[in-house]
Amino acid sequence: TARRPRKVAQTSVAQFASELKVPPSVLLEQLRAAGVDKRVPEDPLSEHDKSRLLEYLRRMHGSADAKNKITLTRKHTSEIKKADATGKYRTVQVEVRKKRVFVKRDPADATAAAAAADAPPAPAAPSINEKELELREEETRRQQQLAELQAAELKDKQERERKEVEQKQAEQKAAEAAAAAPAPAGATTLHAPKTADAKTDKKAKKPKTTTVLRDDSARRRTIKTRGDAGGGIGGWHGRGRGGHHRSAPSSAGEQTTFAQPSEPQVRDIGVPETISVGELAHRMSVKAAEVIKVLMKLGTMATINQVLDQETAMIVVEEMGHKAKPAKLDDPEAYLAEAEPEAAAADAKPRPPVVTVMGHVDHGKTSLLDYIRRTKVAAGEAGGITQHIGAYHVETPRGVITFLDTPGHEAFTAMRARGAKATDIVVLVVAAEDGVMPQTIEAINHAKAAKVPLVVAMNKMDKHEANPDKVKQELLTHGVVPEEYGGESPVVPVSAKTGQGVDNLLEQILLQAEVLELKAAVDAPARGVVIEARLDKGRGPVATLLVQSGTLNRGDIVLTGAVYGRVRAMLDENGKTVQAAGPSIPVEVQGLSEVPSAGEDMMVVADERKAREIALFRQGKFRDVKFAKQHAAKLELFGQIGEGDKKVLTLVIKADVQGSQEALIHALTRLGTDEVKVTVVHAGVGGITESDVNLAMASRAVIIGFNTRADATARKLAESSGIQIRYYNIIYEAVDEIKAALSGMLAPERKESVIGMVEVRQVFRISKIGTVAGCYVLDGTVKRSAQVRVLRDNVVIHTGEIDSLKRFKDDVREVKAGFECGMSLKSFSDLKEKDQLEVFEVLEVARTL
Numbered sequence: 001t002a003r004r005p006r007k008v009a010q011t012s013v014a015q016f017a018s019e020l021k022v023p024p025s026v027l028l029e030q031l032r033a034a035g036v037d038k039r040v041p042e043d044p045l046s047e048h049d050k051s052r053l054l055e056y057l058r059r060m061h062g063s064a065d066a067k068n069k070i071t072l073t074r075k076h077t078s079e080i081k082k083a084d085a086t087g088k089y090r091t092v093q094v095e096v097r098k099k100r101v102f103v104k105r106d107p108a109d110a111t112a113a114a115a116a117a118d119a120p121p122a123p124a125a126p127s128i129n130e131k132e133l134e135l136r137e138e139e140t141r142r143q144q145q146l147a148e149l150q151a152a153e154l155k156d157k158q159e160r161e162r163k164e165v166e167q168k169q170a171e172q173k174a175a176e177a178a179a180a181a182p183a184p185a186g187a188t189t190l191h192a193p194k195t196a197d198a199k200t201d202k203k204a205k206k207p208k209t210t211t212v213l214r215d216d217s218a219r220r221r222t223i224k225t226r227g228d229a230g231g232g233i234g235g236w237h238g239r240g241r242g243g244h245h246r247s248a249p250s251s252a253g254e255q256t257t258f259a260q261p262s263e264p265q266v267r268d269i270g271v272p273e274t275i276s277v278g279e280l281a282h283r284m285s286v287k288a289a290e291v292i293k294v295l296m297k298l299g300t301m302a303t304i305n306q307v308l309d310q311e312t313a314m315i316v317v318e319e320m321g322h323k324a325k326p327a328k329l330d331d332p333e334a335y336l337a338e339a340e341p342e343a344a345a346a347d348a349k350p351r352p353p354v355v356t357v358m359g360h361v362d363h364g365k366t367s368l369l370d371y372i373r374r375t376k377v378a379a380g381e382a383g384g385i386t387q388h389i390g391a392y393h394v395e396t397p398r399g400v401i402t403f404l405d406t407p408g409h410e411a412f413t414a415m416r417a418r419g420a421k422a423t424d425i426v427v428l429v430v431a432a433e434d435g436v437m438p439q440t441i442e443a444i445n446h447a448k449a450a451k452v453p454l455v456v457a458m459n460k461m462d463k464h465e466a467n468p469d470k471v472k473q474e475l476l477t478h479g480v481v482p483e484e485y486g487g488e489s490p491v492v493p494v495s496a497k498t499g500q501g502v503d504n505l506l507e508q509i510l511l512q513a514e515v516l517e518l519k520a521a522v523d524a525p526a527r528g529v530v531i532e533a534r535l536d537k538g539r540g541p542v543a544t545l546l547v548q549s550g551t552l553n554r555g556d557i558v559l560t561g562a563v564y565g566r567v568r569a570m571l572d573e574n575g576k577t578v579q580a581a582g583p584s585i586p587v588e589v590q591g592l593s594e595v596p597s598a599g600e601d602m603m604v605v606a607d608e609r610k611a612r613e614i615a616l617f618r619q620g621k622f623r624d625v626k627f628a629k630q631h632a633a634k635l636e637l638f639g640q641i642g643e644g645d646k647k648v649l650t651l652v653i654k655a656d657v658q659g660s661q662e663a664l665i666h667a668l669t670r671l672g673t674d675e676v677k678v679t680v681v682h683a684g685v686g687g688i689t690e691s692d693v694n695l696a697m698a699s700r701a702v703i704i705g706f707n708t709r710a711d712a713t714a715r716k717l718a719e720s721s722g723i724q725i726r727y728y729n730i731i732y733e734a735v736d737e738i739k740a741a742l743s744g745m746l747a748p749e750r751k752e753s754v755i756g757m758v759e760v761r762q763v764f765r766i767s768k769i770g771t772v773a774g775c776y777v778l779d780g781t782v783k784r785s786a787q788v789r790v791l792r793d794n795v796v797i798h799t800g801e802i803d804s805l806k807r808f809k810d811d812v813r814e815v816k817a818g819f820e821c822g823m824s825l826k827s828f829s830d831l832k833e834k835d836q837l838e839v840f841e842v843l844e845v846a847r848t849l
């Protein structure tokens with residue numbers, strides 16, 4: 001296939017038109033408009049003519065940008081046969097797009113730019129190396145095709161989807177191009193309307209190219225390659241890859257200019273909970289390096305295999321100009337959504353209220369819960385062992401009430417933090433002789449934040465110090481308006497000691513519940529929440545589940561978080577075996593695969609296989625999420641250390657039950673400030689083991705044991721490695737101690753105190769020594785070790801240290817008011833007469849939180 005030789009000595013209008021890929025008629029039109037008189041395509045075209053054309057086009061369409069650069073795109077298409085996965089041969093349309101951007105440096109270059117439509121710069125003799133260039137292009141193209149083929153071979157069905165979208169776009173584009181060609185005379189363009197001119201182009205100089213992109217051929221699979229990125233202008237080149245550079249005017253009205261023709265394509269990118277950098281890049285059809293670059297700009301160093309959490313990934317996607325959509329790919333949980341019975345609401349029946357008791361320490365929460373339980377719980381058969389399962393229900397003549405008996409707002413908040421809403425009503429215990437205290441206020445705030453109504457139990461009414469009016473006043477000032485003052489909160493005087501008023505309290509709770517119109521389906525698969533969970537030596541994982549709707553039966557398959565299992569045994573709060581539990585009823589179940597997390601949602605799944613599948617999926621997901629989050633935390637830490645001063649107290653927390661673990665994490669991490677931070681590297685339920693100590697060693701953490709102890713090996717290891725283990729059984733003790741530790745870590749506060757004032761009376765410039773000022777101490781003292789601020793007209797112009805302080809010829813430590821002295825300052829020699837020097841010292845003061 002011989003290449004047709006081209007005349008290169010002088011360009012004709014036709015040749016230039018073909019170079020520019022516009023029909024000669026259009027070019028002639030433009031030349032005429034530019035004042036260059038050419039009539040027929042055979043007319044010769046000088047460099048001068050070209051530059052005049054360029055000037056004209058610029059005047060007509062030039063934007064600020066367009067004045068300085070020209071972007072030319074060119075597209076080659078060819079066909080390749082290749083075997084696909086099934087072994088069948090397929091014709092693949094390969095489209096090679098080339099883009100060149102010429103930047104104008106000075107007006108003289110404009111000519112070059114105009115002429116350099118195709119050949120790289122060297123426009124004065126545009127075609128000396130034409131052949132070589134073409135060969136090279138051919139070669140590049142072939143290599144690109146090869147690379148593309150290999151890539152195509154590798155990409156699996158995921159890729160297919162993407163291509164189909166492209167194919168559609170290609171079709172659309174082909175149609176567009178067809179509509180636009182021949183280009184209307186008014187549409188000035190240097191970009192070829194491709195369909196029509198591809199042919200011309202080929203006839204003119206590329207007879208070898210095998211295929212012309214016909215309209216129907218667009219329907220075939222199209223692979224696109226971005227050509228050499230000749231010009232580096234314009235941000236994200238990568239973004240356009242796989243998208244389409246528009247090279248044809250899409251409508252007659254559109255005036256294409258010299259501006260870069262690539263239009264960034266905005267796509268919807270599905271971002272799962274975790275995604276690797278590589279995969280994210282793949283989804284955006286950019287190189288991983290581009291993603292890494294963006295991450296770097298965001299201050300994160302990442303590798304291609306690094307897993308990003310959803311939030312970070314979404315930021316990257318948005319940064320790169322696409323739309324991020326949180327996606328759940330291959331998520332079997334979709335199954336759950338489908339399986340969810342919608343009719344459940346239809347047969348909803350009233351259900352008992354679930355109550356949490358909150359209040360200040362020692363105001364009688366535990367006593368009240370115990371009293372109610374002792375006297376009201378369906379008086380268990382004689383000898384029935386009451387056991388603590390984290391919740392119990394009482395039956396009163398007016399109805400059933402369920403109490404969560406982990407009092408305190410930590411557990412309540414920790415649950416809420418997990419998104420669980422287990423509580424319908426909060427009973428706020430306030431000791432009548434003590435009144436509203438800090439934790440009372442916190443409890444009020446928590447209840448308010450959760451939009452849960454309050455019933456106040458004004459406790460210890462049996463004491464004669466009791467002052468109910470004072471309590472009500474205090475409640476009022478904190479936004480709790482007692483009913484008798486026209487508010488919404490009943491205030492019930494009670495005594496947990498004598499039992500006085502407790503019945504009334506229960507009644508008030510039920511009245512509040514009536515207002516709330518609590519309802520739940522009964523004849524439906526159970527849904528609920530994990531109240532508490534632990535590992536029992538004999539029985540394995542046990543969990544207290546609060547059924548919130550439906551009915552939980554023995555033998556049901558339960559799924560909670562990444563844990564599942566068949567309910568083997570079900571006990572109520574009296575340790576009595578039950579067969580079923582309806583809405584608002586707590587039960588302790590056995591048979592789960594692992595210890596679930598408190599506050600986790602629980603549901604019954606019909607199919608055990610499905611439950612396992614979802615649990616496994618969640619395990620993987622949780623691991624990934626956890627890992628991604630941990631990693632993020634590390635980076636954060638790294639950043640802070642980099643910034644300088646943030647100190648970190650790292651903790652490993654082990655607790656007896658999930659509830660106290662959550663409560664501790666919550667309470668302790670909250671202690672952090674801008675300067676000191678509490679990080680929990682690990683938290684779990686159970687004794688402190690060797691691996692906990694190892695982790696503490698690795699992360700230089702302190703171990704906190706809450707109602708748990710270290711086993712012998714762990715103890716030994718901790719001793720030998722100097723790891724601190726601290727035991728607590730009251731959360732507030734732990735909080736107070738950690739607070740103290742943090743105070744010790746706070747950088748001492750720096751306080752300045754001004755100790756003297758000095759005036760400059762005379763300035764000597766001594767060649768080898770520098771500026772020495774003859775001064776007079778107006779006030780206080782000037783000390784050699786102090787610092788000074790130079791004030792000129794009461795404006796601080798310098799702050800720094802004193803270099804030397806002299807009385808006559810002698811170095812001195814200090815000079816008092818009323819004396820003269822000689823001074824020079826470190827790294828400041830611009831002292832002038834009348835300058836004043838404010839002398840100050842910096843004191844360090846220890847701080848507490």
Ligand code: GDP
Nearest residue numbers: 360361362363364365366367459460495496497
């Ligand atoms: P909590 O910290 O809120 O759980 O408070 P507790 O239930 O542990 O009670 C703290 C102290 O107050 C205990 O010594 C109880 O005996 C006492 N107490 C609780 N309720 C009453 C009450 O109604 N009357 C009297 N006199 N003492 C009470």
